[in-house]
Amino acid sequence: MLLRWGMMTAAPGAVREEPPARILVTPRLCEPSLRAEPSCSSRRVSPERARLYRPPWGTALAAYRGAGPGGGGAGMFTAAAESFLRQAREIQEEELRRFAARVSALLQGPEPGPEAVDGLQRLHLTVAATKYPRKLDGKFVELLQTVLCLPKSPEQIQVLCAAILREMSPCNDLILSCDEIQDTKLLSLVSSVLLAQENKGEMAAVGQHVVKVLERRLPEGQSARFLLPVLANVISLSPESLTEEQTNVVSKKMADWLRYASIQQGMAQPSGGFFSSPRTKQPAPITEMDGSVATDFFTVLSVAQHYTQDQWLNVQTFSMLRNWLLCYGGKELSTLNSGDKAGVDRCVTSLVSTTATAGQLLPPRERLRDKAFEYCQRLIEQSNRRPLKKEDGDLQKACLIEAVTIMDIICKQDSSYVCRAVSFLKTLHSRICGDATYARALLPIAQFFLNHSKLAAVDSDAIYKHLFTDIPAQLFHNPSLAFEFVQFCRDNSQLLTDSSSIFRQSFPNLFKFLAWNSPPLISEFVDLLPFLLDPGTTIEIFHLLLDLPCLTAALDIQQRAAALPASEKAGGDPAGKPATCLEAFRHPLYKSIFQYLLRTKSAPQDAPESLVPLRQLLGSLAGSPRVVQCAEAVPVLLELFFRVVAEFADESLINQLVVLLLQRSDQLYEIPAFKEDVYRVLGSQLAMLCRLRPALVVELSTEILEFSGAVSNIQSKEAIFTHMVWAIGEYLSVSYDKRCTVEQITRFFETLEAVLFEITQLRPQASTPSCAPRAISVLMATLTKLAARSQDLIPRVSMFLSKMRTFVQSPAVTSVYCEEDLEEILIRATELMNLLKMPSVAQFVFTPPMASTQFQRDVNDSLPLALRMVTQLLEPAPGSMPV
Numbered sequence: 001m002l003l004r005w006g007m008m009t010a011a012p013g014a015v016r017e018e019p020p021a022r023i024l025v026t027p028r029l030c031e032p033s034l035r036a037e038p039s040c041s042s043r044r045v046s047p048e049r050a051r052l053y054r055p056p057w058g059t060a061l062a063a064y065r066g067a068g069p070g071g072g073g074a075g076m077f078t079a080a081a082e083s084f085l086r087q088a089r090e091i092q093e094e095e096l097r098r099f100a101a102r103v104s105a106l107l108q109g110p111e112p113g114p115e116a117v118d119g120l121q122r123l124h125l126t127v128a129a130t131k132y133p134r135k136l137d138g139k140f141v142e143l144l145q146t147v148l149c150l151p152k153s154p155e156q157i158q159v160l161c162a163a164i165l166r167e168m169s170p171c172n173d174l175i176l177s178c179d180e181i182q183d184t185k186l187l188s189l190v191s192s193v194l195l196a197q198e199n200k201g202e203m204a205a206v207g208q209h210v211v212k213v214l215e216r217r218l219p220e221g222q223s224a225r226f227l228l229p230v231l232a233n234v235i236s237l238s239p240e241s242l243t244e245e246q247t248n249v250v251s252k253k254m255a256d257w258l259r260y261a262s263i264q265q266g267m268a269q270p271s272g273g274f275f276s277s278p279r280t281k282q283p284a285p286i287t288e289m290d291g292s293v294a295t296d297f298f299t300v301l302s303v304a305q306h307y308t309q310d311q312w313l314n315v316q317t318f319s320m321l322r323n324w325l326l327c328y329g330g331k332e333l334s335t336l337n338s339g340d341k342a343g344v345d346r347c348v349t350s351l352v353s354t355t356a357t358a359g360q361l362l363p364p365r366e367r368l369r370d371k372a373f374e375y376c377q378r379l380i381e382q383s384n385r386r387p388l389k390k391e392d393g394d395l396q397k398a399c400l401i402e403a404v405t406i407m408d409i410i411c412k413q414d415s416s417y418v419c420r421a422v423s424f425l426k427t428l429h430s431r432i433c434g435d436a437t438y439a440r441a442l443l444p445i446a447q448f449f450l451n452h453s454k455l456a457a458v459d460s461d462a463i464y465k466h467l468f469t470d471i472p473a474q475l476f477h478n479p480s481l482a483f484e485f486v487q488f489c490r491d492n493s494q495l496l497t498d499s500s501s502i503f504r505q506s507f508p509n510l511f512k513f514l515a516w517n518s519p520p521l522i523s524e525f526v527d528l529l530p531f532l533l534d535p536g537t538t539i540e541i542f543h544l545l546l547d548l549p550c551l552t553a554a555l556d557i558q559q560r561a562a563a564l565p566a567s568e569k570a571g572g573d574p575a576g577k578p579a580t581c582l583e584a585f586r587h588p589l590y591k592s593i594f595q596y597l598l599r600t601k602s603a604p605q606d607a608p609e610s611l612v613p614l615r616q617l618l619g620s621l622a623g624s625p626r627v628v629q630c631a632e633a634v635p636v637l638l639e640l641f642f643r644v645v646a647e648f649a650d651e652s653l654i655n656q657l658v659v660l661l662l663q664r665s666d667q668l669y670e671i672p673a674f675k676e677d678v679y680r681v682l683g684s685q686l687a688m689l690c691r692l693r694p695a696l697v698v699e700l701s702t703e704i705l706e707f708s709g710a711v712s713n714i715q716s717k718e719a720i721f722t723h724m725v726w727a728i729g730e731y732l733s734v735s736y737d738k739r740c741t742v743e744q745i746t747r748f749f750e751t752l753e754a755v756l757f758e759i760t761q762l763r764p765q766a767s768t769p770s771c772a773p774r775a776i777s778v779l780m781a782t783l784t785k786l787a788a789r790s791q792d793l794i795p796r797v798s799m800f801l802s803k804m805r806t807f808v809q810s811p812a813v814t815s816v817y818c819e820e821d822l823e824e825i826l827i828r829a830t831e832l833m834n835l836l837k838m839p840s841v842a843q844f845v846f847t848p849p850m851a852s853t854q855f856q857r858d859v860n861d862s863l864p865l866a867l868r869m870v871t872q873l874l875e876p877a878p879g880s881m882p883v
Contacts, residue, residue, distance in 0.1 A: 088129035096126065100140050107147050112157055120160035127167045134168070141165070141173045148189065149176070155185070162189040169196035178209050187213065188226035195233050204241035207234035211246040214253060224253075225312050232320040239327040247328040251364040254317045254324065255371040261298040261314035266306035286311075289387040289396065299375060301382040301399055303392075321372055322406050329365060330413035369410050373417055376403035376410075380428055397441060404428075404444040411452055421448065422456045429463055439471050439481055443488045450495050461500055468506035473600050476512040477559060479520070486513050486524045493531035505602045507532045511544055512598075515552040518630040522637075529637060530644045535653060538645055540604050542660060545638055546678065547597065547611060549631040549669045553581075553621040554597050554614075561585045584617050615669050622671050631674035635681045642685040646692060654693045658700060661686055662707045662724075665717050683719035687727055694731035698739050701748070704728065709751040711758050714771040722778050725752065729782030733789055733847050742790050749786045749793055752779055753800070760807045773821040777828045780804075784832040788842040798836050804829035 091099075103123055106116040127134040147153050148161040165171065176194060181187045191210065194202045210227050218224060231250065234241055242250075264283040286294045286302045294302055300315045362370060383400040387393045404425065411418045429445050432438035446467050449460040475481050489496065489503070489510065496503035510532070514521050533541060544551070561582055578584035585594055593614045596606055621627055645657070661682055668675050690696060697704060704724065707713060713721045728748055734740045756779045759771050780801060787793035807813055808822040817825075835842045 084125075085129050088126045091126060093135065096134060097137060099123065099126075100136055104140050104143055107143060107157075112147075112154065117154075117156055117160065120157060120164065124160055124164045124167065127164060136164075136168060138173045141168065141171060142175065145174070145176050148193075149181075149186065151183075158186070158189055162193055165193045166196040169193065170198060178206055181209075182213065182219075182222075184213065184218065184222045184224065184226045188230055191230040192233075195230070195237060198237075200238055200241075203234055203238040206230065207238070207241040208243075208246060210234070211242065211249055215249050223309050223312075225309060225316065228313065228316040228320060232323065235320075235323055235327050242328070248364040250324075251328070251368040254321070255364070255368045257310065257313040257317040258321075258368075258375045259297060259371045261310045262308045263294060263298055264308070265304035266308040266311070268306050288382060288385050289389075289392045290385040291388055292385075296378055299378055299382060301379060301396060318375065318402075322402065322409065325369070325372070325406065325409050325413070329369065329409065366414070369414055369417075372406060373410050373420075376407045377424065379403040380424070384431065393437075397438060400438075400441050401444055404441065404448060408444065408448040408451060411448070415452075415455060418452045418456050422452065422458055425449070426458075433466050436474060439475055439478075440484060442467055442471065443484060447488065447492065450492055450499060453499075461502065464496075464500050464502045468502055468509060469600050472506075472509035472512050473598075476516050476555065479517050482513040482517045483520060483524075486510070486521050486528065490524050490527045493528055497531050504532055504534065504537060506600065507537060507541060508544060508602060509600045511548065511551065512555060514633065515548055515630050516555055516626070518548075518552075518633040522633050525633075525637060526640055529640055533641070533644050533648075535648065535650070537602060538649070538653060539656060539660065540602055540607075542641065542657065543607075543664070545634055545641060546664055546668060547615075548634050548637075549622075549627050549671060549674060550611065550615055550618055551597055552627045552630040553618040553624065553669075554594060556621060556624065556626065557581045557585050557594075557618070558598060578617075581617060581620060590614060590617065610667070612667055615667070619670050622669065627669075628671065628674075631669070631671050632677075634674065635677040638678065638681045639685070642681075642688060646688065649692075651693055651695075654689050655696050655700060658686065658689055658696055659703050661689075662703055662720075665713075665720055679717050679719045683717075683721075683723040686720060687723040690727035690731055694736035695739075697728060697731045698737045698744065701744060705748065705751050708748075709755060711755055714755070714759060714775050718772045718775055722772070722775050725775075725778050725782050728752070729778075729785040729846075732786065735847060745786050745790045746793065749783060749790070749797075752783055752786075753796070755779065756783065756800070760804070770816050773817060773825055776825055780825075780829055780832055784836060784842070785846040787836065788839065788846040791839050791843075794836050794839060798833055801829045801833040801836075 099119075100123065103116070103119040106112055106119055109116070127136070144161045144165055148158050148165070153161075165174070165176075174193070174197065176190055178187055178190050178194060181190055187210070191206045194206050210230050214224055214227055214231075263286055265286055267283055284305075286298055286304045288294050289301060289303055298311055298314055300318050302311075304311070361367075379399050380403055383396045383403075385396075387396060407417075407421050407425070411421055425445055425448055429442070432441060442463075446460075446463055449458070449463055453460040471481075471485065493503075510528070514525050529541075564582070578587045578590065584590040590613070593608050593611060596603070596608055597611065597614065599606070645653070649657070665679065665682060668678060708721065708724050708728065731737075732740060732745060732748055756776070759776065783793075783797045783800070787797040805826060808817075808826050814822065835845065
């Protein structure tokens with residue numbers, strides 16, 4: 001976030017902006033030379049050692065940092081860097097051991113110099129290049145720790161030793177301890193190694209020692225700048241490591257660092273050259289981002305050429321403030337003395353924190369909240385200034401988001417701040433809501449009002465309406481905003497559902513995020529979709545899910561149309577037919593359809609009769625990678641959709657869904673893989689809906705007969721057709737619906753009989769229609785079930801089943817189906833025919849009573865078993881004893 005500030009770990013005593021100390025871990029940008037070993041200048045370099053030092057490695061290191069040996073290259077990770085990593089990974093343990101021995105000799109020399117630094121850099125990058133931990137000799141690891149802790153060791157060598165030890169973590173040979181270290185820079189390096197061990201005891205020891213060092217006055221030349229990053233790591237890894245007394249100590253210092261940093265710029269360090277002036281200028285005041293002189297206290301948005309130590313501490317404190325408040329701002333912690341009182345009444349302290357006068361001293365926690373709230377207010381005021389540099393504008397927005405988030409946390413912990421924050425944030429919202437560059441900042445503002453508007457008794461609908469209406473429609477193509485927006489909705493889905501109807505009514509807008517950014521957002525929408533569904537939105541969301549790839553294509557057209565120059569945006573001939581999608585986007589014939597598909601809120605009353613013309617028009621985009629990726633997300637969401645709807649749908653809604661399911665199976669975007677996956681899901685969910693409400697087979701008999709009577713549906717929509725026919729055979733029974741009559745059973749029987757006859761009829765000249773063997777088997781089983789319930793039909797189905805042997809042996813059929821499929825069809829036909837020879841048994845098996853046994857309920861298991869039992873009774877195997 002703090003782009004202009006860089007890292008917070010610059011060397012102590014420096015007031016100018018400096019690169020972080022850990023940059024020293026990276027290799028130099030110059031080509032290292034191949035050196036002989038010290039004290040053995042005439043000794044030849046071994047091949048293994050030469051391999052570790054050969055020039056391509058150094059060239060790759062330079063390329064990795066973005067500069068080639070001949071000048072500044074812009075690539076961050078070039079082919080040379082890849083070559084280096086490959087070499088580093090190929091180094092065997094024996095080679096590594098020899099190289100470590102050479103580095104060890106360099107470190108034990110009188111004064112380790114550039115060659116030792118170069119060797120440590122190579123060793124660090126070698127152990128860091130692989131996913132698995134490299135093994136180093138225990139004595140060498142001990143030497144690294146010794147060199148790290150030596151006061152006379154050069155800083156760069158200490159940093160590299162610490163980096164190598166971190167890469168080796170967790171390490172059994174570690175003997176480091178921070179207990180006696182007083183130097184803040186060394187303590188920071190040692191602590192980073194100890195924290196990398198992931199040992200709770202070590203984390204607690206580090207945290208407590210760092211707090212003790214912070215508590216006392218630091219000697220001249222020492223800085224707390226190196227310790228705050230360590231403390232931030234401790235509270236992230238093990239927040240329970242600190243006691244209440246310790247958190248109070250840090251909270252008191254953080255409050256001072258936030259509020260009382262110097263308002264004068266730091267002084268530049270003298271270069272020390274011959275012409276350096278001994279005179280020093282008076283420090284200039286800090287300025288605002290617009291160039292004006294600052295008239296209030298220093299913040300992270302204050303500008304200076306050089307920064308003082310307390311100003312760096314101010315920035316570091318703000319960067320860790322949110323986590324600190326979340327960990328320690330709203331709860332009492334254990335004290336060092338277990339017998340002491342665990343805490344005080346938070347209501348009392350809250351009252352004190354808001355009613356205290358300037359002469360009263362607030363407890364550390366409340367005082368930190370108070371100073372943090374002031375700091376956030378100041379940041380929000382500073383964000384209104386026009387920055388002189390573009391990158392400062394990005395920093396303003398990032399700090400604004402962080403400030404609003406921290407204010408929200410403070411108000412959660414102390415509700416007395418809510419009233420002050422509400423008016424302040426309402427003004428902020430009014431200022432930035434019209435600027436799309438501040439869209440991300442609207443999310444924490446909305447989060448604040450979700451959390452506190454009820455307590456403050458304010459109407460926040462205008463904030464929610466703008467957020468859910470304008471932002472998705474304008475910025476759906478921004479991937480980072482899309483992720484944050486959907487994550488915000490997911491995390492607050494219940495709160496949004498309870499607080500305002502705007503959220504649920506804005507689902508067409510939210511789905512634009514998914515349509516444009518489907519792969520990264522699928523898991524978020526899986527969590528979000530259940531909160532968007534209710535009886536009022538179910539039908540519209542069902543249509544929208546099936547049209548999601550079409551929505552992606554429409555958004556693509558919208559983006560391209562917006563990018564056209566004004567001269568090309570003029571509409572074409574309204575009377576003519578548009579030749580391209582872009583022309584259709586502005587054509588009166590398609591304008592209303594596009595507007596409906598791109599609507600911002602639920603509008604079932606505005607739905608056009610059909611989107612078929614638009615789907616056909618957008619067919620040219622069916623192969624677009626974005627459209628294809630979106631199409632792959634639809635089956636997952638469809639399955640979830642039906643699972644959720646099944647929990648609240650009434651009889652009318654289930655009937656509506658079944659009718660729509662059958663109708664929409666003909667109206668899908670033309671992507672073959674997409675259609676196949678959708679048919680598979682719709683087929684299984686159709687069976688589930690029929691299982692939920694068996695009576696729909698009778699109530700929707702007209703629509704079902706129309707669908708199941710079309711032979712074309714077997715070939716194009718086999719999954720739906722098969723499940724629909726199965727549901728007819730399973731639920732068209734008086735056991736499930738008393739309204740079921742013999743006439744209805746006969747009507748269904750004759751329709752399905754005609755379909756089966758059509759696909760199994762052998763024609764001398766015409767080819768036999770090809771359909772899945774499963775569809776033939778299900779049709780035969782359903783006809784048998786219906787005949788068992790209306791026994792006048794048994795002769796007809798028995799005669800039909802007897803002809804299946806002729807069908808499966810026909811050359812025209814054997815050329816289409818494999819032998820295994822034909823055998824299964826024949827076995828099923830034989831079993832069903834045998835079962836019909838005992839009508840009473842057939843009726844028992846195929847017409848189970850409502851209070852059926854598990855044997856009868858589980859049709860997929862019980863029916864094959866029953867068929868085989870009857871077959872064995874009627875056709876005993878040779879040599880078996882009669883029963």
